[in-house]
Amino acid sequence: MSSNDFGNLIYLVILGAVLVFWVLVQNRGNLSRTFQNAAVWGLIFVGTIAAIGMWGDIRQTVRPSQAVFADSGRVELPRAPDGHYYVTLTINDTPVRFVVDTGASGVVLTADDAGRIGLNAAGLAYFSEAMTANGPVRTAPVTLDSVQLGPFIDKRVGAYVNEGEMEQSLLGMTYLQRFDRLEISGGKMILER
Known part of the structure; x- marks a missing residue:
């Protein structure tokens, strides 16, 4: 002193x-x-x-975050208070938050998220259609140069940009099937390769 x-x-x-x-x-x-x-x-x-x-512990309880165990090739996603599982992927060097949706067949980006990763959502060709709980919406197929989740990096991943209103981008089965194991147990979704 x-x-x-x-x-x-x-x-x-x-x-x-x-x-x-x-x-x-x-x-x-x-x-x-x-x-x-x-x-x-x-x-x-x-x-x-x-x-x-105690803010760190309180925040983890209120808004839990994903855990990546690179040495064992495992990612754990905690169940959020709303009952969904959320994951942040790095797409084209930009973090994008997704809701994991095993009922969705593909990876679907909101127009905002598409813009953040460098896609011009207004200039895309919306010629495909997807069925949602709110009815059909037009989508534009795109290819994502790089998708990263922890140690897992995938190149040239197919996805869609949703033309309609959507609160959150969806991570569907075409990406989830890249994992050898998907398990939901004890309030966690576990993905392993």
């Missing part, structure tokens, strides 16, 4: 003592109420410090 830090510490201790003395003098008729308020604020302060210290 430098002499400058030590001087600042002494200043803060004196300032704190003066403030405490002033509060006690102002509220000398109702000291029990003053101590109750001080205890409440102290607990709020301690609770805030504890929440900041």
Whole structure:
């Protein structure tokens, strides 16, 4: 601790003592109420410090993230609070978040995600059609130069860009079938190659 830090510490201790003395003098008729308020604020302060210290654990519980085990060729995707499994793939050097959809036959990108990875969604030929829960939508077939999930890199992956409104890109079976094992167990989806 430098002499400058030590001087600042002494200043803060004196300032704190003066403030405490002033509060006690102002509220000398109702000291029990003053101590109750001080205890409440102290607990709020301690609770805030504890929440900041435990934020990593809290975030993992509220929004769990995928785990990649490169040495064993395994990826674990935790079930999100909404019951779905989400995964972030790196497509053409850009991270894209997908909802894993075993009911979808292909990889389907939103127009926004297609734009982020360098595809001009407006200039694509939407000549194919896909059936969704909301009815048929037009799609444009595309080829993704590079798709990476942890240590797994795939080149020239076929996909579609959805012309309609879609909240999240879908990771369907044409990509999932590249894995030797797909298992859902204990709140996790496990993918292995």
